[in-house]
Amino acid sequence: MSQSASMTRRSFMKAAGATGALAAVGASAGTLFSPAPDAAHAEPEDKVVYQHCAVDCGGQCVLKMHIKDGELAYVESDTSGDSGFGEGFQPRACLRGRSIRQWLNGPDRLNYPMKRVEGTKRGDGQYERISWDEAIDLIASEFTRIVSTYGNEAVYCQECSGIEQNYMTRTPIRRLFNLCGGQIDRYGSYSSASITFGVYPYVYGKSGWGARSFKTLQEGELVVMFGNAPSDTRMSGDGAGYDLNVAREQKHVRIISIDPRRSEVCANEGAEWIPIKPGTDGALVAGIAHELIVSDLVDLDFLHTYCVGFDDETLPEGAEPNTSYRAYVMGDGYDHVEKTPAWASAITLIPEARIVQLAHEIAAADPCFICQGWGPQRRTNGDSGSRAIMILPLLVGQVGKPGTNSGGREGNNGYDPDDLSMSSGDNPVKAKFPLFLWPEVIKNGDKLTAENAGIQGADKLTCGIKMMVNFGNNTMAGQGADINKTTEILKDESLCEFIVSYDVNFTDSCNYADLILPDLAVQETYSMTTQGDCNDTKGIWMGDPIGEPKYERREVYEVFGEVAKKLGVYDEYSAGGLSREGWRRKVYDDFREKHSELPTYDEAVAQGAVKEGYPADAGIDPYFDDPEANPLKTETGKIQIYSPKLAEYAATWTLPEGDAIYPVPVYVPGYDGPESATDEYPxxxxxxxxxxxxxxxxxxxxxxxxxxxxxxxxxxxxxxxxxxxxxxxxxxxxxxxxxxxxxxxxxxxxxxxxxxxxxxxxxxxxxxxxxxxxxxxxxxxxxxxxxxxxxxxxxxxxxxxxxxxx
Amino acid sequence: MPQYGFHYDAARCTGCKTCEAACRDYHDLPIDITYRHVYEMEGGSFSKDANGCWVTDSFTYYVSFACQHCDHPACTKVCPTGAMHKDDQGFVSVNTERCIGCGYCAMSCPYNAPTVDRSLGHSVKCDGCKDRVAQGQNPICVDACTQRAITFGLVEDLAPSDSRADVAPLPDPALTGPNLYIVSCDAYRPHGDSSVHVANKPEVK
Structure with missing residues (x-):
């Protein structure tokens, strides 16, 4: 890579020589002061290769890689079609994608397989280079040993949220393990476990139900966001931040952001910021609800027709009296405290008058778009706080109509990346644990049950994780919580016996692996992905390798194919010998059978970015035409402000001291929450x-x-x-x-x-x-x-x- | 002589710095040199009301800019060799063979546009991506902007209602006649306003 800092005489002469070329196209003539051409681009390009970001921002933006002398010279994003604000569909990459050249050529890249030096401990960071043959032998033999000793439930492939949004990545490992008896699986993610598994199922019966994108906003409407920062978290040129920005300018929507932090949408875009003490969203909603109730602004028709549990009139069968949300808010039940705006103000530190005003603004707005990001649910009281936010639009009948949202995150439509992916096959092991508990599964796996740890698919686990493959993730000593405690668990080799890190870079997590494997970046191999799983657009991006692999970096499908050969399942693994590129063709062709609008595989590869346009509106759910004929997948078939299942969990689950479950979204401060500050940690x-x-x-x-x-x-x-x-x-x-x-x-x-x-x-x-x-x-x-x-x-x-x- | 300029719709800008990143990448800049700057400005404060709740009049805004290819550049006036000049396309450019790296241009420019790259021994700056412009393309920062906040063109083609950049921390536009035209946003404060300060100094120095 030629840096301008090390520009040689030779490249300078080439640069000077190119002045004539620029003059020849008429840009300038040969005066003494003729512009010096840009040294970085004086030489002709070899080719432009389509690729995309393969990370977990929800974006997956298109990258056009300009290659010179076999090396990546610079990056552009998608420039095809209309580029107008609110008109064009261009998945323009943000600063991170535009800086990918330095990342691909960074000093932290892994170049060779390495194993932990014998006699050293995990965490010591002592590794020696080994051959790929030795590495592959080690994976196959350790897998065989651990499965024969503990069973397949002892094998785990850790979540990777980034590069798995791709037709191939991560699935090869899971596919292989599934062919060899299976593996313990997880549910949920570090992103959205609480709202997906602790909130949506109990309110709407299905994650994402009722959610609409910012593209569906109506002229002049009010958008109320709790802990949602789309201009920070959805930065793509076709992302939710862009959609909201367009609606602000072109549909004149007014935006209120309730957040402890002034996010980017409250800078130049001019959204109003209401600072809120972290973790008190449930109290704010209760205070708003109180004002709506006493001002007779709740939509009782809507609540009685479509929802259960707002008031005692619609409590489901078997519920105790005074357990409705109204009873909670008015002080008739639960803690018997009236949740006045003054009460909420003391907890949230939002002035009482602003809470009252907010209630009236929400009641007056029609439609009103109420949404939340994934910040509120990522707190220890996230299940209750996030659920409280989700029921706020129900109180004013602002779910289901055009211009409204579910109270969860803004929605999106487009191609589902899971449908454009190599199958990982069926997993014979049915038990699943909540992802966040993986260190606990390593430490105390055989003690974890459905009641004390949310185990699904089985009543309990039979053993802890004994073999863990970390592919494309920095969870062990980076993204997981409490690194000091987690790494103590990892250092104990009597617990997890074999740990692999297979990554592009030497993260600190690699220091806890027994075996480290050097991956190719997605941009260095064959790729294919959809528009980004958080974008309300529809497209497929193809990626070809930007160059030859360097050092001994190898991509995952081929490597685990070698392991599959050792384990005797290569034919099934590779579907009869398909290459990574062969899978891309197969997956695309299979997908295209259901999507005839798409070009042929060869056309799509040549095109690079296949843009099919804007899906925009999800329409109105038939539930609102006839709730009896079209029940939801909740326990009652209706939208639930009160969940009978949660009432049952409250009675049967074993919870840590201080934690509590309620059938309605009662405000609970939670562990290390807003009411736990000490002199030491204020x-x-x-x-x-x-x-x-x-x-x-x-x-x-x-x-x-x-x-x-x-x-x-x-x-x-x-x-x-x-x-x-x-x-x-x-x-x-x-x-x-x-x-x-x-x-x-x-x-x-x-x-x-x-x-x-x-x-x-x-x-x-x-x-x-x-x-x-x-x-x-x-x-x-x-x-x-x-x-x-x-x-x-x-x-x-x-x-x-x-x-x-x- | 034609005169190109940048047009910046401030209300659309999210301060994401993709413009700067694209510029750094395309021009292969060393880490301490950037041709495009994104300033984060801040003003106001928090106070407690009678009930102990927080109220604030604080505000934040971003300003993104590169070289304004001014009508009356400060840098060309102080250049002792004539290396810094306004070329026949209206771009303020460095003749690298004439430049002696004295740094007067960097000191004089109120927009911090030129910098002396000591490893090269001469000044470097935004050249308006003149190689791209010559081929009918936009500067790389313009096509990079995820929010379509930056456009580029001949000044006579830019939106007539928009005015030359008058926003803190930029100087009085009357000084050099910057060819940066701005659609303002509510949070913006004019040049010289002492109620705002730069909130991201390490990122722009």
């Missing part, structure tokens, strides 16, 4: 998605660090109390650990709250003080799960901050 710390990383992917790219500096956000009031100035090196501590980063002193975060971008790589002396110098948030987060979903509560952290060394 501040609430919340994570957010920074523009500088996509989770931990790209987080090693120094260009992105330069453009989005890792830091902790602190309000000037809290900073002044601690003599912290903008840019100071600070120590941030929680009961779980300590890290060092820089302070960003800003009014973009409310007082009492610290905010940190998540994803930065852990960097600590784990044999010494364990203080993280990488700005890795999960040094501070806890393993305490959500109550119903057992999903992550990583946004619930109590912390302290001081000047480093002070």
């Amino acid at each position: 501040l609430q710390l919340t994570g957010f998605h920074t523009k500088g990383t996509v989770h931990s992917t790209y987080a090693c790219n120094e260009v992105l660090h330069k453009m989005s500096e890792p830091s902790v956000w602190i309000n000037p009031i809290d900073a002044a109390e601690r003599s912290i100035s903008d840019g100071d090196e600070v120590a941030v501590t929680s009961a779980q650990g300590e890290l060092r980063t820089k302070a960003k002193v800003t009014n973009r975060v409310m007082p009492g709250v610290l905010a940190m971008g998540q994803g930065y790589w852990h960097k600590a002396d784990m044999a010494g003080d364990k203080v993280d110098h990488g700005g890795c948030l999960n040094t501070l987060t806890s393993l305490h799960p959500n109550t119903i979903s057992k999903g992550t509560g990583q946004h619930s952290v109590l912390a302290q901050i001081s000047k480093a060394g002070a």
Whole structure:
């Protein structure tokens, strides 16, 4: 890679020589001051290769890779078709995709297979280079040994949220294990476990039901967002942030953002920011509900026709009296406290008058689009807080009609990436655990049951995880919670006996592997993906390798094909010998049989980006035409403000002390929540998605660090109390650990709250003080799960901050 | 002589820095040099009301800009060798053979557009992606913008209702006649407004 800093005489002469070419096209003539052509692009290109980002931002943007002399010279995004604001459909990559060249050529790339040096411990970071043959032998022999000793339930392929959004990636490993008797599986994700498994099923019976995209917003309507930051988290040029921005300008929608942090939509776009104490959304909704009830602004017709449990009149059979949501809000049941706006104000720290006004604004707006991001549900009380937000639009009858939303995240339509994927086959092992509990499954697997750990598909697990393959993820010492506690579990070789990390880069998680394998980046091999699973557009992006593999990097399908040969299942694994590219053709052709609008495979490859347009509206669910004839998949067949199943769980589940389940969304502060601050840890710390990383992917790219500096956000009031100035090196501590980063002193975060971008790589002396110098948030987060979903509560952290060394 | 300019719809900008990233990538810039800058500006504060709740009048906005290829560039006036010049396409350009790397241009430009790249020994700056423009394309930052906030063209073709950039932290546009035309947003404060400060200093220095 020629950097301008190392420009040679030769390249300078070439650059100078190209002046004539520029003059020849008439741009300028040969005066003494003729423009010097751009040195970086004086030489002709070899070719342009279509690829895409393969990370978990929900975007999957198109990348047009310009190749010169066999090397990636620069990146463009999609430029085809109409580019107009609100007219064009161009999946334009954000700063992260545009900086992929430095990432692909970064110093952290893995180049060779390596195994842990004998006699060293996990975490010591001592590795020696081995051959691929030895690596493949080791995987096959360890798999055979562990399955014969413990059974297939002891084998686990860890979630990877990024590169699995691709026709091939991750499925080869799971496909192979399934062909060899199966593996323990997980449900849920670090992204949205709570709303998906702890909220939607009990309200609407199905995740995403009733959700609409921002493209469906109507002229002049009100958008109320709880913990949703689409211009931060959905940055693609065809993403939800763009859709909302277009609606703001062209449909004049008014946006209110309820969030502890001023997100980007409250900057130039001009959305109103209502700062809220983290984890108190359930209290705010109860306060709004109180105002709606006493002002006679609830839509009783809607509630009585379509919902159960708003008031005692529609409580399902068997429910105790005074267990409705209205009884909770008016103080007739549960804690017998009236949830007045003044009550909510004291908890949320939002002025009472603003809560009252918000209730009236929501009641007056028709339609009103109420949505939430995945921040509120990623707290230890996320199941209840997220469910409270979800029922708010029901109170005013703003679900189902055009211009409305379910109260969950904004919706999207498009091709389903799961339909455009190599099958991983059937898993003979039926037991599943909630993803967030994987360290607990390693440690105490055989003690975990449906009642104490949300095990599904079986009453209990029979053993812990003994073999773990981490493909394309930095979960062990990066994205998982409480790195200090988790790595102690990983270091105990009597628990998980064999750990593989197969990745593009040497993350800190690799330091806990017994075997490290060097992957090709998706851009270096054959790829195919859909428009991005969070975009309300419809497209298929093809990707061809940008060059020959370097060093001994190899892609996953071929490598696990070698393992399949050792295990005697290669024919089934490869469907008779298909190559990675062969699978792409097969998957596409199979998909095209159901989607005749698509071009042929060869045409699609030549096209690179196949754009089929905007799906936009999901229409109106038949439930609203006739709820009796078209019941929902809830226990009662109706929309549930009261869930009988949760009433049952409240009575039968074993919960950690302090946790509670209620059939209606009662405000509970939760573990390490808004009411647990101590003198030692007086501040609430919340994570957010920074523009500088996509989770931990790209987080090693120094260009992105330069453009989005890792830091902790602190309000000037809290900073002044601690003599912290903008840019100071600070120590941030929680009961779980300590890290060092820089302070960003800003009014973009409310007082009492610290905010940190998540994803930065852990960097600590784990044999010494364990203080993280990488700005890795999960040094501070806890393993305490959500109550119903057992999903992550990583946004619930109590912390302290001081000047480093002070 | 033609005069090109950038047009920036500030209300659409989300401060994402894709413009800067695309520029850094296309021009293969070393990490400490950027031709495009995205400033994050902030003003206001938080206070407690009588009930202990938080109220705020704070605000935040972004300003994205590169070289404005000014009508009256400060940098060309101070250049002792004539290396910094306005070329026949109206772009403010560096003749790298004449440039002695003295840095006067960098010191004089109120937009921090030129920088001396010490490894090359001469000034470098946004050249308006003149190689792309010559081929009928936009500068790389323009086509990169995910929100279609930046456009580029001959100034006579830019929207007539929009005005030359007058927003803090940029200087009074009367100084150099910047060819940056802006659709303002509600949060914007004019040049010289002392109620706002730069909130992302490490990212723009």
